[in-house]
Amino acid sequence: MNALPFQVIYAANPFIDAYVNSDVLGKLIFIALVLLSVVTWIIVVHKGWITYQAKTTSSQFKKKVTLGVSNILNIDAEAPPSSYPNPFLTLYRVLKEKTIEILEKNKHFGATGEEAPFLSPSDINIVESHLSTAVAQETKHLEKYLYLLATVVSLGPFLGLLGTVWGILTTFSHLQAETSASTNQMVLGGLSLALATTVLGLIDAIPALIGYNYLKNSIRDFSVEMECFSSDILAQVEMQYRKVDID
Template sequence: MSAELSFFDLFWQASLLVKLVMLILLLTSIVSWAFIFQRSKTLGNAQREMRKFEDKFWSGVDLNRLYQEISARQVILGMESLFCAGFKEFIRLRKSPTTPSNAVMDGTYRAMRVALSREIDELEKNLAFLATAGSISPYIGLFGTVWGIMTAFIALGEVQQATLAMVAPGIAEALIATAMGLFAAIPAVIAYNRFSHQVEKLENNYSNFMEEFSSILHRQTLSSEGTVREG
């Protein structure tokens, strides 16, 4: 009996539709785990790079030298991207003596907002798939379960004497479809909630940096304007 009710035997004995449901859920689970590992690595790197940059930024390093050092790289991500976008726009607007300080700061902040939006889009990449997999996988499995049980009872109605051995395989294959749906959904939901929280924390840190960096640049603008007036 145990051999007859093994997973692989039940899969091969299942109807074509239930097999298709199981394969869809298996593929969904594989893709979900691939995205889980990918996002975990990406968000972990983003957090480490953010802490590394903050330590360097608040160490009192010269902003011009820091900008030149970072902009020389081929790939700029995370908080460094916000810094470079804002500082580049700040320098460009400051070159025009007719540009008022408010316009300089508004342009700088907008540049950082655009960079922030791009960074968040990159961090949230593939999270929509995890959310979708977590929400629909149980229903796909339930559909397979309903179909398998319906098929089992239809077959049961065609015989005069019903036994448990006759209906057990059909019900078992149906329940396996539900189990596979949960197997695909639970890790996806857990990962989605965890990654969404991490992205939210990173976004808050990025936004706080934008405000603090804008204040630093604004003070520099006021200081330079005061020097010009005194001269």
């Protein structure tokens, strides 16, 4: 009584049937395709969630910067207790650290009689280069492991094609060897392997392609937002600390 539902599921599932009736190489191809599918969905879900959280935390910190724009270097840069990245906070920390470092040097080596240290145009360029490096690092961190999706897009159909060719090859091999009823079963198993692996290869490649393009475009757009944020906070620092020459 309990075995009947399993038999119905087994008979109604062509993938299980193709896997059971395939040889060792066919089973290995099936396992590889299933693993590729698992890896694809893990990366898509994980990177999608990380990117979403990075945008959310950065948006929250941007509001804090907007409120404290009157004194850009006095904004609280302590990270809230969270395991998610906050690229805007990282960029602000780079700006604050490098700006204070340069101001201290200018104050130490500056001319006597100056009331407060200032930033020269070359100092602004130095801070800007550090911010550009930080943006590139944050983008690289968000794009980590995306190459695996691009690999699945190419590898999935090729593995499916390998299963297709192998299934057809075993089918013709059995047809040439015997003409018994058991051979007919083997022939059907070979054809089933050929078709099932093709479908699995496409099932792997299509979500990987969609996920890769979506994540790549999303991270690229967010990289532009990071560059804009860097320009905004750098402009605020320049307005407050750049020395104006008065003739």
